[in-house]
Amino acid sequence: MSAITNLTRTWxxxxxxxxxxxxxxxxxxxYEDCENLGLYIHIPFCExxxxxxxxxxxxxxxxxxxRYLDALLEEIHRVGCQTAEKKTxxxxxxxxxxxxxxVDRIREIIExxxxxxxxxxxxxxxxxxxxxxxxxxxxxxxxGVTKISIGIQSFQEKFQQILGRKPVELDVMAAALQAVSxxxxxxxxxxxxxxxxxADLRTDIDTAFANGANHIAIYPFIDFTFTRSxxxxxxxxxxxxxxxxxxxxxxxxxxxxxxxxxFAKEEKAGYSSMTRDNFLGFGCSATTLLKEQFKINTFxxxxxxxxxxxxxxxxxxxxRFTRRQRMVYYLFWTAYSTxxxxxxxxxxxxxxxxxxxxxxxxxxxxxxxxxxxxxIYRMTLKGAFYYHYYENFYTLAYxxxxxxxxxxxxxxxxxxx
Ligand SMILES: C[S@@+](CC[C@H](N)C(=O)[O-])C[C@H]1O[C@@H](n2cnc3c(N)ncnc32)[C@H](O)[C@@H]1O
Ligand code: SF4
Numbered sequence: 325m326s327a328i329t330n331l332t333r334t335w336x337x338x339x340x341x342x343x344x345x346x347x348x349x350x351x352x353x354x355y356e357d358c359e360n361l362g363l364y365i366h367i368p369f370c371e372x373x374x375x376x377x378x379x380x381x382x383x384x385x386x387x388x389x390x391r392y393l394d395a396l397l398e399e400i401h402r403v404g405c406q407t408a409e410k411k412t413x414x415x416x417x418x419x420x421x422x423x424x425x426x427v428d429r430i431r432e433i434i435e436x437x438x439x440x441x442x443x444x445x446x447x448x449x450x451x452x453x454x455x456x457x458x459x460x461x462x463x464x465x466x467x468g469v470t471k472i473s474i475g476i477q478s479f480q481e482k483f484q485q486i487l488g489r490k491p492v493e494l495d496v497m498a499a500a501l502q503a504v505s506x507x508x509x510x511x512x513x514x515x516x517x518x519x520x521x522x523a524d525l526r527t528d529i530d531t532a533f534a535n536g537a538n539h540i541a542i543y544p545f546i547d548f549t550f551t552r553s554x555x556x557x558x559x560x561x562x563x564x565x566x567x568x569x570x571x572x573x574x575x576x577x578x579x580x581x582x583x584x585x586x587f588a589k590e591e592k593a594g595y596s597s598m599t600r601d602n603f604l605g606f607g608c609s610a611t612t613l614l615k616e617q618f619k620i621n622t623f624x625x626x627x628x629x630x631x632x633x634x635x636x637x638x639x640x641x642x643x644r645f646t647r648r649q650r651m652v653y654y655l656f657w658t659a660y661s662t663x664x665x666x667x668x669x670x671x672x673x674x675x676x677x678x679x680x681x682x683x684x685x686x687x688x689x690x691x692x693x694x695x696x697x698x699x700i701y702r703m704t705l706k707g708a709f710y711y712h713y714y715e716n717f718y719t720l721a722y723x724x725x726x727x728x729x730x731x732x733x734x735x736x737x738x739x740x741x
Pocket of ligand 2: 369370371372373374377378379381420421422452475
């Protein structure tokens with residue numbers, strides 16, 4: 325598996341140099357001149373822990389949570405103060421864990437962010453289905469949240485059972501969504517679970533759109549090595565058939581595919597913290613991607629609080645990119661939106677995409693992974709599947725390894741990928 329990712333990395337970066345992350349980091353982050361900058365805030369608390377979930381999270385406790393949120397506000401102010409004027413950013417996303425658990429402090433956090441940043445495209449936040457209740461939604465709306473994403477996973481009891489989650493209370497949730505509206509209501513599903521077929525997924529998609537969602541995200545089940553889930557995803561062939569069937573069904577219904585895994589009922593509905601050129605991340609495990617570096621905060625809630633309270637940034641690891649490495653990063657995340665615009669690439673790097681990746685793009689077109697029109701490379705159905713397939717390798721070779729280490733060590737000396 326790592327042979328595939330190593331080969332691709334060597335080919336696309338024109339170098340055998342690995343991605344090297346070290347614990348040497350900047351106290352001042354160079355984001356002032358970054359265009360298309362997004363913000364991300366991580367809230368690592370959950371009411372109960374799902375054994376398949378790879379994210380940085382811990383059981384909710386009021387005391388720990390308040391300590392964490394105080395440190396989070398400090399980190400936001402420390403980074404936000406680093407520019408002379410308020411910085412314009414595209415969006416702010418709250419992820420977790422379960423950010424809706426701290427609904428009573430969301431307004432305070434957003435106000436802290438707004439002291440330093442001007443948000444132009446709205447604020448998104450993740451909820452567990454149990455959080456989808458009128459008072460919670462009203463508080464989120466009043467705080468300025470414009471997009472919500474709900475972790476449904478499946479509307480069917482048998483798949484919730486496989487995942488160790490309880491059934492979703494559909495009527496209660498739908499009534500709350502009808503009472504309080506948001507620009508985007510997204511619902512998350514997991515596919516390729518044992519025994520799952522297209523009819524199961526079609527029911528999930530239809531139920532979502534009939535009960536308040538205008539956007540859905542359908543993720544393939546990923547079996548991370550460090551989680552304790554006994555569930556094994558369906559084999560490649562069945563997974564591909566499912567992904568193709570889901571895509572065709574959604575496109576036939578007139579839904580817009582706005583990333584590999586997401587479909588929107590209306591053009592205005594979107595939910596993605598990933599497809600930004602640059603982003604700043606706050607909170608434990610949050611990542612920051614800038615022009616020349618990528619950094620990741622410590623995964624430990626305790627170590628995060630201590631670091632911030634000692635006047636420093638909670639950075640655990642940083643990679644300083646070579647130009648080619650940054651290009652690969654850019655292309656990988658931009659391709660997630662299923663399209664790459666040659667003009668945007670040239671604006672970002674100051675060199676034509678064709679000059680840097682002419683052969684790779686010719687091959688991609690010859691294999692019908694992408695089509696090309698008016699400067700835009702669009703992924704075909706086949707291309708989207710292979711991107712998905714490659715992303716699976718990437719997730720298991722890179723993210724799995726890195727997160728596995730970060731869960732054990734607060735500040736590892738270095739990681740080579
Ligand atoms: C932070 S959770 C969503 C909010 C909330 N904590 C919840 O569980 O409802 C983010 C999403 O990641 C997805 N996810 C988690 N573990 C996954 C795995 N092993 N494979 C694929 N998707 C996964 C789930 O769809 C989940 O809704
Ligand atoms: S899936 Fe959601 S509720 Fe479950 S552990 Fe992960 S973040 Fe928490």
